[in-house]
Every structure is written in structure tokens, then in C-alpha cells.
Amino acid sequence: MQNKWKESKFFKKLKQVPVNRAVYLTSVVILLALAVVLTVTAATNRAKQVDASQNTTAPLGTLPTPSTSSPDSPTIKPEPIPELALPTVGKLLTEHSVDVQVFSPTMQDWRVHLGVDIATEAGAPVCAVAAGTVSQIWEDPMMGWCVAVSHAGDCVTVYKNLAKDLAEGLNTGKTVAQGELLGYVGDTALMEIAEEPHLHMEMTVAGLQVDPLDYFSESVLATLSQDSAFEGNEGK
Numbered sequence: 061m062q063n064k065w066k067e068s069k070f071f072k073k074l075k076q077v078p079v080n081r082a083v084y085l086t087s088v089v090i091l092l093a094l095a096v097v098l099t100v101t102a103a104t105n106r107a108k109q110v111d112a113s114q115n116t117t118a119p120l121g122t123l124p125t126p127s128t129s130s131p132d133s134p135t136i137k138p139e140p141i142p143e144l145a146l147p148t149v150g151k152l153l154t155e156h157s158v159d160v161q162v163f164s165p166t167m168q169d170w171r172v173h174l175g176v177d178i179a180t181e182a183g184a185p186v187c188a189v190a191a192g193t194v195s196q197i198w199e200d201p202m203m204g205w206c207v208a209v210s211h212a213g214d215c216v217t218v219y220k221n222l223a224k225d226l227a228e229g230l231n232t233g234k235t236v237a238q239g240e241l242l243g244y245v246g247d248t249a250l251m252e253i254a255e256e257p258h259l260h261m262e263m264t265v266a267g268l269q270v271d272p273l274d275y276f277s278e279s280v281l282a283t284l285s286q287d288s289a290f291e292g293n294e295g296k
Contacts, residue, residue, distance in 0.1 A: 138213065138214070139212040139213045139214075140212070140213050141211065141212065141213035141215045141265065141275060142190040142191065142211055142212050142213065142215075142238070143190070143277065144189040144190055144217075144272075144275050144276050144277075144280070145187075145189050145190070145238055145239060145280065146178075146189070146276075146280060146283065146284060147178070147186050147187055147188070147189050147217075147219060147242075147259060147261055148178055148180050148184050148185065148186050148187065148245065148259050149180060149184060150178040150179050150180030150184065150258070150259070150284075151178065151179050151180075151284065152176065152177075152178060152179075152273075152284050153177040153178060153179040153255065153256070153258050154173055154176065154177035154255075154258075155173070155176055155271075155273065156173060156174065156175060156176050156270075156271035156272065156273060157172060157173045158172045158173075158174065158269070164251070164252070165254040165255055166250075166251055166252050166253050166254035166255065167251065174262055174269055175218070175220070175260050175261050175262035175263075175272065176260075176261055176262075176271070176272050176273060177252070177255065177258045177259070177260050177261075178258055178259045178261065178284065179255075179256050179257070179258045180245055180257060180258060180259060181245070181257055182245055182246070182247065182257040183223065183244050183245060183246075184244065184245045184257075184259075185241055185243075185244055186219050186222060186241075186242050186243050186244060186245060186259055187238075187239045187240060187241055187242060188209050188217070188236045188237070188238060188239065188240050188242055189209075189217050189238065189261075190209075190211045190212075190215075190217070190238045191211065191212075191235075191236065191237050191238050192209040192210050192211040192212075192217075192235075192236060193209065193210050193233065193234070193235050193236070194207065194208070194209055194230060194231065194232055194233065194234045194235075194236060194242075195208045195209065195210040195216065195232065196208040196232060197226070197230070197231070197232055199248075200220065200249075201250070202249065202250055202251040203220040203221060203248075203249045203251060203252075203260065204220060204221050204222060204246060204247075204248025204249040204250070205220075205221075205222040205223065205224055205226065205243070205246065205248050206218060206219065206220045206222065207219045207222060207226065207230070207242050207243060209236060209242070213265065214265060214266045214267075215263065215264070215265050215275075216263065216264045216265075217261065217262070217263050217272070218261065218262040218263070218264075219242055219243065219259060219260075219261055220249060220259075220260040220261070220262065221245065221246060221247070221248060221249035221252060221258065221259060221260045222242075222243040222244065222245065222246050222248065222259075223243060223244040223245065223246030223247075223248065224246065224248065225243075225244070226242065226243040226244075227240075227241040227242050227243055230242060230243070245257055245258065245259050263275065
């Protein structure tokens with residue numbers, strides 16, 4: 061092939077014209093480089109087409125959702141809400157109501173009632189319905205002295221209309237057992253001052269307001285609806 065190149069007219073002319081030899085050589089090099097680039101590009105494109113034809117991956121949107129946990133990893137179950145005991149001895153006065161408004165003797169209007177009212181005697185002890193931690197103690201302008209207790213199951217119970225003098229040593233962060241004294245029924249809730257002495261109790265689960273009565277056992281609810289033991293002590 062080298063001999064053919066040397067015998068070609070182009071090579072002979074190239075030798076006859078020394079002045080333009082560098083120009084011709086440069087042109088030849090550029091043409092050869094361009095040919096190499098075109099050859100490599102064509103080969104790359106053919107390889108991509110073959111890979112695309114052999115790709116069996118499902119279209120976007122049809123892939124199964126990857127599992128975030130291995131089959132051997134244990135399933136984490138949320139803590140159950142503990143069984144609740146009555147916070148005070150008394151009788152159900154006003155139920156929880158967010159769908160149907162109830163009449164307020166104090167405010168003389170109709171409004172929702174976010175808790176339950178348990179009628180009892182003034183000064184009756186108020187106890188934690190389950191073991192937990194005191195998360196807040198405050199004085200509300202309309203609902204008086206209040207204590208909130210956090211329990212298992214992301215549950216919080218709130219006791220309102222308490223007397224100013226709470227249980228001795230009660231403070232935020234204190235761990236309390238079920239039935240442990242929190243305070244006493246008072247008359248500090250100006251919003252419900254026209255009603256007979258009572259405890260106003262509220263409850264949240266996962267931050268949502270719920271009806272506390274839904275979390276008491278049937279036997280506890282029967283006691284609450286029928287209990288009148290406190291009535292004999294009124295006025296003493």
C-alpha cells in the first residue's frame with residue numbers, strides 16, 4: 061500500500077512542489093484525524109442503539125415501590141393508651157360535644173364543649189387517670205388552674221377548674237402514678253362558674269382532641285353515670 065501511495069500522482073506532485081508540501085501534509089493529517097473521529101462516533105452510536113434495544117427495564121411509573129425495611133427487621137408498634145381510672149368521684153354533668161353545640165349557663169349561649177364535666181363537691185381530690193409525666197401547669201383566664209399529664213400512646217389528659225392550691229410538690233416534669241393526687245376541684249373556671257362544682261377534663265391523642273369517655277372501660281363509665289356518693293358529703 062505504501063508503494064501505491066508513493067506512485068500516486070498526488071505524491072509525485074507533492075514532491076515536485078516543495079513549497080506547498082507542508083500545506084499538503086497538514087491537510088492530509090487533518091483529513092485522517094477527521095476520518096478517525098467520524099469512525100469512533102459511528103461506533104459509539106451503534107453501541108448505544110444495541111444497549112437500548114436490549115434494555116428490559118420497565119417504564120417509569122411501573123416500578124414497584126422499594127421496601128424501606130428488611131424482612132428481618134421488627135415491626136415497631138405504637139404504645140397502647142393505658143387503661144384509665146376516674147379522675148374524681150362524681151357524676152357526669154356535661155359530655156364532650158364538638159358536632160352539636162350545648163348551652164352554657166354561664167355564658168348564656170350555645171357552644172362546643174371540648175371536655176367532660178364531672179359534678180362533685182368543691183375541694184374533691186383530682187387524681188391522674190393513668191401513670192405519666194406532668195407536662196404543664198398554668199392558669200387559664202377562662203378555665204382557671206389547669207394541669208396537663210402526658211401518658212403512653214401519645215395521650216395527654218388535662219384537668220381544669222382546679223383550686224389554686226395544687227397537690228404538694230406537684231411541678232412540671234414530675235412523674236405521677238395512676239391515682240396520684242394532682243389537685244382539688246375549685247371554682248376558678250370563670251367560663252363555667254354558674255355550674256355546680258365540677259372537674260372539667262379534656263384529652264388529646266396524637267395532638268387531636270378526643271372524647272375522654274371513649275377511653276374509659278364500660279365498668280368505669282357505669283360508675284360515673286350512676287355515682288352519687290359525693291352528694292351525701294356536700295355542705296359538710
